[in-house]
Each structure stands twice: as C-alpha cells, then as structure tokens.
Amino acid sequence: MKIIRRIVLLFVVLLLAISIGSIARAQHAPVVVISVKGPIVPVIADYIDEGISRAEDENAAVCVIELDTPGGLLNSTEEIVQKIMNAHVPVVVYVSPRGAWAASAGTFITLAANIAAMSPGTTIGAAHPVSGGGEAIPEDEMKKIVEFSAKWMKTIAQERGRNLEEAQLAVTESKSFTDVDALSANLIDLRADSLESLLDRIDGREVILANGARVTIDTEGYEIIREEMSLVEKFLLVISDPNIAYILMSIAMLGIMAEIFNPGLIFPGIVGGICLLLAFYSLGVLPVNYAGVLLVLLAFGLFIGEALTPGFGLLFGGGIVSLIIGSLLIFQGAPLLFRVDWWLIAVVTILIVGGMGFIIWRAIKIHRKQATTGREELIGKTATVKEALNPQGMVFFKGEHWTAISENGEIKVGEEVIIQRLDGLTLYVTRKKS
Numbered sequence: 415m416k417i418i419r420r421i422v423l424l425f426v427v428l429l430l431a432i433s434i435g436s437i438a439r440a441q442h443a444p445v446v447v448i449s450v451k452g453p454i455v456p457v458i459a460d461y462i463d464e465g466i467s468r469a470e471d472e473n474a475a476v477c478v479i480e481l482d483t484p485g486g487l488l489n490s491t492e493e494i495v496q497k498i499m500n501a502h503v504p505v506v507v508y509v510s511p512r513g514a515w516a517a518s519a520g521t522f523i524t525l526a527a528n529i530a531a532m533s534p535g536t537t538i539g540a541a542h543p544v545s546g547g548g549e550a551i552p553e554d555e556m557k558k559i560v561e562f563s564a565k566w567m568k569t570i571a572q573e574r575g576r577n578l579e580e581a582q583l584a585v586t587e588s589k590s591f592t593d594v595d596a597l598s599a600n601l602i603d604l605r606a607d608s609l610e611s612l613l614d615r616i617d618g619r620e621v622i623l624a625n626g627a628r629v630t631i632d633t634e635g636y637e638i639i640r641e642e643m644s645l646v647e648k649f650l651l652v653i654s655d656p657n658i659a660y661i662l663m664s665i666a667m668l669g670i671m672a673e674i675f676n677p678g679l680i681f682p683g684i685v686g687g688i689c690l691l692l693a694f695y696s697l698g699v700l701p702v703n704y705a706g707v708l709l710v711l712l713a714f715g716l717f718i719g720e721a722l723t724p725g726f727g728l729l730f731g732g733g734i735v736s737l738i739i740g741s742l743l744i745f746q747g748a749p750l751l752f753r754v755d756w757w758l759i760a761v762v763t764i765l766i767v768g769g770m771g772f773i774i775w776r777a778i779k780i781h782r783k784q785a786t787t788g789r790e791e792l793i794g795k796t797a798t799v800k801e802a803l804n805p806q807g808m809v810f811f812k813g814e815h816w817t818a819i820s821e822n823g824e825i826k827v828g829e830e831v832i833i834q835r836l837d838g839l840t841l842y843v844t845r846k847k848s
Contacts, residue, residue, distance in 0.1 A: 443473055445476055445636045445637065446468055446476075446640075447478045447609070448466075448479045452482075453485065453654070455486055455654045457654060459493040475503075476631050477506070478507075479523070482509070482516070484517050495523060499573065503623075504528045504631055507526070508533070508609065510609070514536045515536060517537070517538070522541060525574060526574065528623075529621065533608075537592055538591050560586060564582045567581050567582055567585050568582050577601055580600070614633070618631065656700055657758055658696065660759070662689045663689070666686045666687070668766065669683060669685045671770065700752055716730070716733035717733045720733065730770075734763075793836070796831070797810060797816070798831075799818075799828060803820035803831075805819050819843070830846040
C-alpha cells in the first residue's frame with residue numbers, strides 16, 4: 415500500500431513540475447526569426463512583411479531578421495525599411511552567418527533596425543544607387559538619386575542614433591565596413607557569434623518603437639519561432655533570378671514556335687504558354703531593359719517570317735543578330751547581381767539557333783518539295799488529320815502537310831481520311847470508314 419501511495423505522490427509531483435514549467439514558458443514571449451538570403455526582390459519584401467506581422471500577432475519579445483544579401487531593388491528596400499521602422503515589436507537585423515554581407519539595399523535594412531548586429535567576418539556598405547530599370551542614368555539624374563539616397567540614409571541613421579557621416583559615405587562613396595569597422599563607427603550596436611549569443615546580449619536592452627512606446631527586450635527563457643517561406647514564395651524567389659527569367663522566355667518562344675509549325679501537338683504550346691506567363695512575372699519584378707526584350711521578340715518574329723517565305727538566309731540571319739544583341743541588352747545597366755551569365759546566353763543562343771534552323775529547314779523542304787507522282791496517285795490514298803477539318807484544316811500525307819477540306823462534316827485530329835480529289839494544293843477528303 416505504501417508503495418502505491420509513493421507512486422501516486424511521485425506522479426502528482428511530476429505533473430506539478432510539468433505544469434509549472436509550461437506556465438513559466440508561457441510567461442515568456444517568443445522570438446520570431448526570419449532568414450533572408452539572396453537579392454532583395456518583391457517576394458522578399460512580402461516575406462519580411464509577413465514575418466514582422468506574425469511577430470506582432472504573437473506579441474513576440476523581438477523579431478530577428480538574419481540577413482545575407484548582395485543588394486536588390488530600391489522599391490522593395492523602401493517597403494522593408496518602412497515595415498521595420500513602423501513595427502510594433504522590436505526588430506533586430508543580424509548580418510550572418512560568417513562570410514555574409516549586407517551590401518547596398520542590405521545596408522539600409524540593417525541600419526533601419528532597432529538593434530543592428532553583425533556576425534564576425536561579415537560586411538555591410540557599398541550602398542551607391544544603380545539603375546532599377548536596366549537603362550543608363552544621365553549624370554544629372556544620377557546626382558539627384560545619390561543625393562536623395564544619402565539623405566534617406568541620413569534620416570534612417572539619425573532616427574536610430576547611428577553615425578550620420580559614415581552612413582552617408584556608404585551611399586556617396588560606396589564605402590564598405592567590416593563588422594569591426596561598423597561597430598567602431600557606430601553603425602551597428604553589437605557583434606555576436608551566434609543567434610543564441612545575440613539573444614542573450616540584447617536581453618534587457620530598451621528600445622523605442624514607432625508609436626513612442628519604450629520597450630525593454632526580455633529574451634529570458636525564449637522560444638524561437640522560425641517564420642519559413644511558403645512553397646509559393648520559394649518558387650517565386652527562384653524565378654526572380656535573371657538567368658531563370660531568360661531561360662523561361664527562351665523555352666516559351668521555342669514551345670510556341672513548335673506549336674505554330676506543328677499544329678495539334680498541344681504539349682509544346684502548353685509548356686510555352688506557361689513559361690511565357692512565368693517569364694512575364696520574372697521580367698516584371700526585375701530591372702529589365704525593354705529594348706532587349708523587344709529585340710528578342712523581334713528575333714523570333716524574323717525566324718517565323720523566314721519559315722513562311724521561300725528565301726533562306728536574310729531573315730534568319732537578322733533573327734540571329736537580333737537574338738544575340740537582345741540577350742546582351744536585356745539586363746544591361748542593371749546591378750551585376752541582376753545580369754544574365756554570358757555562358758548561359760551563349761548556350762541558349764546556340765540551342766535556339768540550332769532548333770530554329772532545323773524547323774525552318776524542314777518547313778522550307780516541305781514547301782519546296784516537288785511531287786514525285788502525278789496527281790492521280792493521290793486519289794484514294796489515306797492521310798491523317800493534323801488540324802481539325804471544320805471543314806478546312808490540315809492533313810499529313812507522305813511526310814508533307816496539306817491543306818484539306820472535308821466533304822462530309824467535321825473530322826477530328828488523329829482520324830484518317832481518304833483523298834477524293836485535288837484542286838491546286840488543296841485536298842478534298844472524306845472520313846475513312848472503319
């Protein structure tokens with residue numbers, strides 16, 4: 415009996431311990447962590463917005479943005495800075511891991527935080543503005559942009575109590591700072607070896623939020639909540655890469671061309687259409703030179719024109735030149751991180767020119783091929799419908815596509831027909847009886 419009472423007592427004690435521990439944990443606000451790696455583009459701005467909003471909803475002790483970026487777009491940077499500076503929870507930007515950097519746009523984001531921290535071996539700076547639309551910026555206009563960006567940086571630094579002169583030099587002279595330099599210049603608040611070290615060191619610090627409230631950060635017994643990107647956000651981030659955008663546009667054009675010259679294949683047309691829509695999204699969020707885009711579209715127009723005309727050479731050659739120049743110009747003037755790799759341009763150009771050359775050669779061969787038999791030989795032969803006859807469409811006979819007219823109603827793609835007569839280059843057919 416004593417053994418049973420002891421077991422029951424032990425069980426009650428364990429339950430009490432678990433309950434007390436749960437209550438103690440519940441008393442501590444969580445820490446929301448956002449991890450940003452890569453260029454600052456619209457999908458990253460949305461991701462950070464969602465992360466800070468979740469921290470506000472969770473009444474988090476602090477929201478930490480782990481940052482590693484080579485820079486990005488000005489519009490997206492503005493959205494992020496505004497969200498950070500108007501957040502209802504303390505926001506900490508932590509440039510990490512070792513070897514990471516917060517260049518260009520990343521510098522604005524880092525200095526906008528309530529607390530800015532860097533891991534040893536990291537770098538910030540080089541925030542000189544560049545063209546966001548791929549075009550060259552006139553000297554007078556660039557001067558105005560630099561002046562505006564410098565004043566914006568000064569405003570951010572002043573709001574957060576940082577070194578105004580050094581912050582502006584990151585814009586006007588593209589000055590960069592190591593973690594040691596940044597701390598010495600009063601651009602950041604501390605250096606931390608790890609996220610755990612960072613949270614321990616900011617415990618008890620007081621910050622002032624946008625609404626004027628003074629908040630003391632409490633990270634004792636913290637629980638980390640990592641705000642992960644959704645699958646859709648990850649996918650959009652992938653296709654926001656200029657190399658991917660260029661590949662998508664190339665696949666789109668090839669798929670659409672294949673469908674034009676081979677009606678009824680369907681699959682190339684579907685793939686081309688999907689890739690074209692995705693390419694539109696990518697080009698819409700990237701700093702694109704639209705002259706380059708138009709030259710690439712012109713190239714495919716010239717390829718189509720070559721395939722539909724009897725000549726072989728002039729239009730095709732013009733298409734090749736237009737494709738190469740357009741590919742080189744499509745992201746011209748944009749920051750280096752938004753440029754297409756030269757080797758990718760070379761590979762894609764060779765593949766497209768080779769593929770289009772084959773398609774055009776086949777089309778011309780079909781158009782120029784002379785009949786090896788008399789017209790009488792066609793009568794009574796079986797052909798396959800390649801484009802639905804309603805009543806006019808296209809049939810395939812002995813390696814050639816023929817314009818055909820059905821004499822007995824609509825005939826679907828894939829059905830076999832019998833050639834009844836020939837009028838010029840048009841076949842009159844009837845459905846083959848099974």
